[in-house]
Amino acid sequence: MLANVLTDLVLPGLVAGCIYALVATGFNVLDISTRTVSFAYGDYIMWAPMAALIAHTHLHWPAALCILVGVAAAGGVALLVEYVAVRPFIDKPREFVWILSTLGASVILQRSAFLPFNGEQRAFPISLPIGFFRLGVFSFSYQDLLVIAAAIVVAIGLYVVYRRTHLGRVLVAVGEDPDGARALGISPEKMSQVSALLASVVAAITGLVVAPFFLVSPHLGFQLLFIGFAAATFGGLGSIRGGYIGGFVVGFLIQATGVYGSSEWTYVVVFGTLLVLYSVRPWGIYGVPPARAV
Amino acid sequence: MSDKSAGLEVSNLGVRYGAVVAVENVSFEVVPGQCVGIVGANGAGKTSLLRGIGGLTKASAETRLRFRGQDIEKWTAVNRAKAGLGHVLEHRHIFPALSVHENLDIVPRKPGVDGAAQFDRVLALFPELHASMRKPAGALSGGQQQFLAFGRALMAEPSILLLDEPTTGLAPILVQRIAEVVLALVKEGKGILIVEQALSVVEVTASVVHILSHGKFFATIDPARVSLAEAAHKAYFL
């Protein structure tokens, strides 16, 4: 019985948790530096495997090159959206206009993904060979391990960047006080670009590692968006740590719903949990209640 | 006689927010080695004036700003700061999540500048910060935060420093420290523009004081020769 829980719930839940932790992390990276979140972020994630798929299917490029194309696509898309839809509003994050502009960008990004394959869902061909790694009761496929490794690598990488590099501290500073940063000669606009690029790296890793589990379609980003939001909110928006914890909570919830109920209830369950969270502790585990300035 | 072209010349400064005129037709200059004061009641336009000079708020089209021989009125705030125009904002903006050390360290340095020597200079001026170097800046007291904000602006080695109400909310003994620091900086050859609502620091440190009322200069006096309190009285009844 315990072995069943392990193989049905805990281990797959762990993998799912890593996936959603990665999605939440992208939001947190953007929030840390700009106090905004791109509603098009899911589409950055989607465009990495989509671009790789285009290179693979239409151009027949080797796998490694396709991966690079995917990374470049995520970066290009993120920078474009940052320039058009985010940067004009970084001085007024509390007016939330950027929600609308990034939504508009999301609509455009999703629609352009219909063009290469007429909107069909495709399997993602670039993945690790099928095989399992077994250790006693633990059994992971190679792709599972890649997901877990990716989550660990991203966590360590961001820790190093934010805590140990000069750039990381600047990225935190501009999010806390853009005017104060300007008065010192630090450009919040430039840092907004850098954070978009950083988030796009996380997005590319997420998309390419996760694509073999889902079908690649224009809707992929959107499917991940809401759950990623829920995970980030759970942990407290702006906290990398919180994003990981939130991701795991959500991952286990979704897995449990699939195993003990039906996966058709996923959104309902996640949404219900979010409503409960909002009633109890709206700013999440590591978030701080907003201070009021009069 | 200091070199005029190395200083800041402000001509016809105007700042508007939609229909509301905050600052109009303000002209003055600050040269290195001089402290210029601007006093005014709340609502007179002091912060708008400094933000217009620093670049954080867009000044009107007629504004002309000349800094170290260059016309900077079209420059971004970031570029003005990099060129040596320091700005200490009101309400002590510091980065609360970063430590004191990180707050000071984060300031971009010009190539070839010795970071350690700069740290030493700042800590010499504000020895109170030494004990709190690893503390997050958000945990400091009001006075310490003000010193940190000051020290941070100095890390960029500005030639002209804009100070927006640096003594707000500070106990008299700390106000005295601020005055000492300003005098020391002036002696070093920096140009200081200090804007205040309370008169005390300005009286002691500035060689020229402009009195701001309703966005315009009401009078300009030499505080050594004329009582600032009396001159300011008509402008804002203080």
Add this chain to the structure above:
Amino acid sequence: MSALKRFWGSPLGHGSIAAALLIAAIGHWGTSSYLAYMVLLVCIYGIAALGLNVPAGMLGQLSLGQGAAFGLGAYAAAVLAMDYGHSVIVCLALATLIGGVLGVIMAAPSARLGVMALAIVSLGFTLVMQQLIILFRSITGGADGRYGLTAPLLQGQVKMSPDQLGALIVLVLLMCYCAHWYFRSSTVGRTLIAIRDNEIGAASLGIGTYAWIVFAYAIGSAIGALAGACYAFLNVSVNPDSFGTPLSVLFLLMVIAGGAGTQFGPLVGSIVVGLIPILLSAHPNIQPFLYGAFLILTVRLMPRGIIRRSAAPVYGYFRGNRSREAATGLSPAVRDATAPVLEVKGLERHFAGITAIKDISFSLAKGEVVAIIGPNGSGKTTVLNTICGIYPPHGGSVVLNGRRLDGLSLAKIASAGIGRTFQVPRLFQGLSVKETLVLAQQRAHGGFAKTNVDTIFGFLAQIGLQEQHFQREVRELPHGQLRMLEIALAALRGADILLLDECAAGLSAHEMDLMLVLLRKLAKTGTSIIIVEHHLDLVRAIADKVYVMNIGRMLWSGKPEALEESAEVRAAYLGEI
């Protein structure tokens, strides 16, 4: 105004003409024609946009849930008509009701949490709705949907023909348009815009936020569901592909591009946005690109939308109250020093470990004017903020006429009889001066017993706001008029106590004189006033007592004449090093 002009100006007037033209045009083209279908679709979208205008336009919330409400209404209508045999009218009515319930469910848990939370929750609802449609496939037909939706107009009649349905849809639009018009011109509409434009300013008029947000979402979703039900009948079918997040974004675009919160905006937006598929019917794939681009361009270039005038007319109320004070013939209240109207004891408040104020105690008698002075940063504004409830005190108490106020919200304290003005005037950009004045009158505390409306209008006239200027939007007013208007609002509300924070800042000498006259009149009729001020002349002219603060504590108190002689005041305030 001539009868013709009045007719043309009223929504029923010009609306019925437009409706009649529309019905005629649809009849001419034939209801089965593509053009007629598109026009009816735009009408339906217009209904949904009018509904969404309430939470998203007037209240300024980014609701992404209108697609969910639309879908819910469509499915509700389908099920009610096909499985329960209800008539069209009943289906529309019930769908509207169900939509309202959805709105309440969306907003109730999230209304206190801000724009971002509501946006995410409303987004989530749309996704959940789609999943629920698949899950309950026995009722909803799952991914295939349901077909063959027809019903009679009223119970017992023969099924509606497409012509009749078309006319009904246009009439529903007309009805919503008129209701929306009067909604915006009513107290409710003004209240929502006030909350949107300055939540704290609205609270200081006694307007709480939570209930209004839930109410606005309920209305928005109800009308969205009504539109969805019409859509179901128009298409004779429902399926899940038509309702999703893209539809929510589309409705939001219509409201924002048209002019958020305005009376014409949502319709203009739905026509402009609705034109896109009509003009580009040959290229259906390009349309989403245009919607996305339109959205981005609108928020960057035209943030207020096509219809830029946000203020609305006021009907009726204004003339009603001006003679009330004259009628009651009130005599000036006698200052009673033995019965303080406000008592503050040991007030304390800190921020992030730094003590902002401590040991603040004083009392206020009826009709007394008290000034709090001190250098910047001494905590004067914090005292006002703590008394009026912007933040709760960390120690001490505030008692108004025997009732404890500390810990209550700003809106509740304002309703209890305290008025407040702020260092930066907190007024409502999108309302006209007239709307603002009426709003304050309608939120009056205890009637107008203390305040002479004519006095206040006379005062406003002297600063340049005569009645003919009342239709100006507040965003157009210069600084001095904004300040005076804010005080006028507090006075119009008939507050027992006025807290004025640097009300003279930025005023000319002439304006200050006028302010003085008004404040004296208010004090004479029994209003107690606390002013935080730097202008000592104003303080000497009006204050009965002065409190001096320094570094969070009360340094000195006494009569204004004694101020200059006090050595401590000179040292702290004028500051001698």
